[in-house]
């Protein structure tokens with residue numbers, strides 16, 4: 001696993017948990033601007049997920065590390081992202097760009113967290129698409145991070 005330095009999100013929660021994992025997926029960006037990236041090509045995406053909260057569950061977990069990986073890996077690993085129902089070649093807000101994949105990962109994880117009694121929050125998704133390209137997505141604005 002590649003070691004990375006992540007931007008540290010600002011917050012006042014007592015616990016901050018981070019999970020690293022990767023998944024292999026193909027995609028293409030269906031627009032003129034994308035140049036060679038309009039062709040189907042693959043990446044090993046590398047993700048770092050940041051979860052915060054004040055309360056732990058009965059296992060002493062903020063959230064199970066394994067569930068975070070499973071949620072994303074089972075859905076996207078060895079798939080063509082454009083074929084997933086969460087993306088749409090006809091809608092530029094749903095093209096599988098690094099930005100939109102990062103946002104989608106955050107949304108999938110938050111939907112899971114919303115079902116947990118201790119109500120943790122996903123406050124950052126760092127998603128690296130290539131050795132030179134990555135996106136950091138923060139779903140919650142700074143003002144609401146306490």
Ligand SMILES: Nc1nc2c(c(=O)[nH]1)N=C([C@H](O)[C@H](O)COP(=O)(O)OP(=O)(O)OP(=O)(O)O)CN2
Nearest residue numbers: 028029034037043096097098099129130131132133
């Ligand atoms: N803002 C975005 N720009 C681009 C995206 C994207 O998701 N968001 N995606 C691509 C391509 O899909 C490609 O996977 C990444 O492109 P790039 O960084 O250019 O990759 P290279 O390895 O060719 O870059 P080097 O500069 O040679 O390292 C394009 N743009």
Ligand SMILES: [Zn+2]
Nearest residue numbers: 027037041043
């Ligand atoms: Zn790409």
